Each structure stands twice: as structure tokens, then as C-alpha cells.
Amino acid sequence: MIPRSGLLILGLGAIAAASGWVLAAPDTPGGAAAGDLHGAAAPDAQMEALGKLLGADATAPGAPAHVDDAIWRALIRDDNAMTPERVALGRALYFERRLSADGTVSCATCHDATRHFTDKRNVSEGIRGQLGRRNAPTTMNAALLRVQFWDGRSKDLEEQAGQPILNPVEMGQPSREAAVATIKDDPGYQEMFRKAYGEPVTYAGIERAIASFERTLIFLDAPFDRFLRGDADAISPDARAGWALFNGKARCASCHTLNVTLPLGTDNRFHNIGVAAHAHDFEALAKQALAALSADASMEKLDALAVATDLSELGRFMVTRNYSDIGAFKTSQLRNVGVTGPYMHDGSMQTLWDVVDHYNKGGEDNRYLDGGIEALALSEQEIDQVVAFLFTLTDDRFAGDNAAAMTTQRDRAMTTRPFRDEALAQRKVLGFERRVEGAAPAPAPKQENTP
Numbered sequence: 001m002i003p004r005s006g007l008l009i010l011g012l013g014a015i016a017a018a019s020g021w022v023l024a025a026p027d028t029p030g031g032a033a034a035g036d037l038h039g040a041a042a043p044d045a046q047m048e049a050l051g052k053l054l055g056a057d058a059t060a061p062g063a064p065a066h067v068d069d070a071i072w073r074a075l076i077r078d079d080n081a082m083t084p085e086r087v088a089l090g091r092a093l094y095f096e097r098r099l100s101a102d103g104t105v106s107c108a109t110c111h112d113a114t115r116h117f118t119d120k121r122n123v124s125e126g127i128r129g130q131l132g133r134r135n136a137p138t139t140m141n142a143a144l145l146r147v148q149f150w151d152g153r154s155k156d157l158e159e160q161a162g163q164p165i166l167n168p169v170e171m172g173q174p175s176r177e178a179a180v181a182t183i184k185d186d187p188g189y190q191e192m193f194r195k196a197y198g199e200p201v202t203y204a205g206i207e208r209a210i211a212s213f214e215r216t217l218i219f220l221d222a223p224f225d226r227f228l229r230g231d232a233d234a235i236s237p238d239a240r241a242g243w244a245l246f247n248g249k250a251r252c253a254s255c256h257t258l259n260v261t262l263p264l265g266t267d268n269r270f271h272n273i274g275v276a277a278h279a280h281d282f283e284a285l286a287k288q289a290l291a292a293l294s295a296d297a298s299m300e301k302l303d304a305l306a307v308a309t310d311l312s313e314l315g316r317f318m319v320t321r322n323y324s325d326i327g328a329f330k331t332s333q334l335r336n337v338g339v340t341g342p343y344m345h346d347g348s349m350q351t352l353w354d355v356v357d358h359y360n361k362g363g364e365d366n367r368y369l370d371g372g373i374e375a376l377a378l379s380e381q382e383i384d385q386v387v388a389f390l391f392t393l394t395d396d397r398f399a400g401d402n403a404a405a406m407t408t409q410r411d412r413a414m415t416t417r418p419f420r421d422e423a424l425a426q427r428k429v430l431g432f433e434r435r436v437e438g439a440a441p442a443p444a445p446k447q448e449n450t451p
């Protein structure tokens, strides 16, 4: 239901021509349709997938199944109660490529409904093929997070939605006005905005509508939930052993809070767990960051620095400027993690075996490492069990994809385990003995799609 007007489609062609872009003919047989960059499915295919995933009652009033009513109400702004009209508008805008500077990228390019609402890339790629420094988290269940982005720099979905449109390496609009101008004369959108918010097209309206749509993307119905509700056989014996390790020897639960009332598996806090820390001189970066932010500390500036520069690695420090937050990132939700790789803020880990290997060796040692991270001495069997447990957190709607991802990841882990370090894991060597101070920053992670 994307409103279309002949005039604006012509307008898009003109922008594309002026910027030197060649738009492929739409619906090229066997090829990507116009502007479906970076492997994203065409909007029509995504809409169809979305319809199947969400079914008819996606905009039913009240909290979604398995979400506490009071928590749900607390997460929704007073001025943006969910209505079917707002959700419908937000859905159209989520797929709206005209909102990007050259008409090629939408939210759905990087948070693709056919790819578990992410892009399956290490780091995201926006207009003109520009690479960011961060991995795209899924938009599934983002509505339930207390703050948005890896560093928590946005307080809610509304504020978050306004950032990528203006980010130079994502959707690249020079200003809010320029973004609004791309759709404000479209009669279809005028009508939808009037019905949803009783006002013409505004930037705040775009943000609010997209947030309303994202609140329909709740995926919390997994084998693990049936297990929690008392069906012991809903998950395998290995996964049950993994759950015990998660809460015990492997210490995952100290950050990944996971229970009936807090179903995401995150404490919504920030920790330096030593991801890629060896490759960065944190002190030098922190000095650069303070200089850059003293010149301009606006949200747009912060967003651009976080996504598009080496300062990305400073994580939460960029928001609070507290030294204790250097290299700290938001504890990821663990829902659907089997299908949303690659992992971590920089997409540096390809499999859940890599992730557990990372924790098993106590992370990458650095001066700001969280006290909760140390070598775990997990055996190979225990690693497999923790991984088996993580794969039980995937919503049933993706059961087939989850099983396939587990096979693909296991095959990969049989031949490559780049983060495995037995000497560190078993504490034959201690983390600080490996620490390299002042090493030169590494290049951005290599681009590749998980098979």
C-alpha cells in the first residue's frame, strides 16, 4: 500500500539522473528490482512476507501476547497511541525509498522483512554503497527495548526513526525539511497523515508513524517460552543443559536477564565485553571524540560519528562521556538470535560458536573490560550446549530458518573457530598477558553475507 504518484516517480527519476545513478528497470526477471540495494528483497516481496508473519490482528489494541500490559503502556508515548491508521502509515514509510537522498534506500533495505528484519551483513551499507561501522540489529522486538541503538543514544523508537534518514552513510537526507519535501505533495500520503494524525506530512509524524509500525514487530513465541511455561520437552536435553550453564558456570544471565517478565534477554545496560578491543587505542579515540563533540554535540552529529567513523568503537562513552563507558555497548536482546547473525556491534562474529568462544576466553582484554567478563573454562560439550540453548530463542514463525541457520553455523564452526583460545579459556594464560596497548586501529570489518 505504498502511495504512488506519477509526478513523484518522475521526480525520483530526475534525482537519480542528476546524481548519476542508473536505476535498473523494475522487476527485471531474475535480477533485483530498482534500487533494492545490498541484497534486500523488493518491497512487494517484503510486504508479502510481512503479511504472512503478522497475520490479521497485528494492530489489535493492548499489549501483544507475552508482554506485560503495564510495561507495554510505559513504552508508548502519550502522544502516539497505536491505531490501525498510524500503523498503516508507518508501514508505508518503512518501505519508502524516496525518504533517502537518492531514492534507493529505505528502512527495509537494512531491516528486511524477508531477512529477519536485518541485512545479514557485518556492517550496513547505505546510499552510494557507503559502509557504516556498525551491524544492523533486527527491528524485531526493538519496541520492547528501553533505549535504542548499540550505545543507547536514542530514548525511544520515535527518536530513533528520525536518525537514519539524516545519517550521511545511511539515507543521507541533508535536512528534515528535505526529507519531508520528498513526500509531502503526494496525495496518498496527505490522506494517510490526515487520517493518522490529523495533520499534513511532518517529520515528527514520519517518526511517530514508523514507531507505531515497529510496535507490531513482536516475535516472542519460541520453544524456550513453552519450556518456561512448564513443557520440559519443548527444548532438547542439550538446550536444557545450556540453559543451566547460561544461569551458572557461563554467567550469561548476569547481563542477559531472561525470564517471563523480562523476555528479551537484556538488562538494558552497557558493558565493555572486549569485542575487537585489541585493535583500538581507546584513549586516543576518546580524545578525538571529546574534541569533535565539544564543537557540535547535536544528535545528528553524534549519530554520524557513531555510525560512520572510528569513534564508533567508543560505544556508550560517546553518549555519556564517562571514561567507565569506553567500549561499552548495550547488552543485546537474545530473541531470535539464531537467525539474526552476524553478531556484535561490529558484526565481527559469524556464528554463535564464535560468540561463546569469545566469552569462554574472557573477551578481548582491555583496561575498560567489564568485571563480569572472565575466562569460563567451558568444555567443547558445554559450548555446544550453550549454543543449542541460544537456538531455542527463535520465534516459531522462523523455525525452518532457525534449523537451517544452526546447520550452516555448525558446518562453519567445524572448519573455522577464529575466536577459540583454549589457553585463555582454561586460564593457562591470563588475559592481560595478551593485551596489546596502543595498537593501530584495524580496518572496518570485511563485508560478507552469511551463507
Ligand code: HEC
Residues within 6 Å of the ligand: 094, 105, 106, 107, 108, 109, 110, 111, 123, 124, 125, 126, 127, 132, 134, 135, 136, 137, 138, 139, 142, 145, 147, 148, 149, 150, 151, 157, 160, 161, 162, 164, 165, 169, 170, 171, 210, 306, 307
Ligand atoms: C543503511 C542501513 C540502515 C538503514 C537504511 C536503517 N537502519 Fe536501522 N540500523 C542500522 C544500523 C547499522 C543500526 C545500529 C546503529 C547503532 O547502533 O549505532 C541500526 C539501528 C536501528 C534500531 C535500533 C535497534 C536496537 O536494537 O537498538 C532501530 C529500531 C532501527 N535501526 C530502525 C530503523 C528505521 C525505522 C529505519 C528507517 C527510518 C532504519 N532503521 C534505517 C542500519 C540501518
Ligand code: HEC
Residues within 6 Å of the ligand: 246, 250, 251, 252, 253, 254, 255, 256, 270, 271, 272, 273, 275, 328, 329, 330, 331, 332, 333, 334, 337, 340, 342, 343, 344, 345, 346, 352, 355, 356, 359, 370, 372, 373, 386
Ligand atoms: C558483562 C555482561 C555480559 C555477559 C556476562 C554476557 N554478555 Fe552477551 N552481550 C553483552 C553485550 C554488552 C553485548 C553487545 C556487545 C558488543 O556488541 O560489543 C552482548 C552480545 C551478545 C550476543 C550478540 C547478539 C547480537 O545480536 O549480535 C550474544 C549472542 C550474546 N551476547 C550471548 C551471550 C552468552 C551466551 C553469554 C554467556 C556465555 C553472554 N552473552 C554473556 C553483555 C554480556
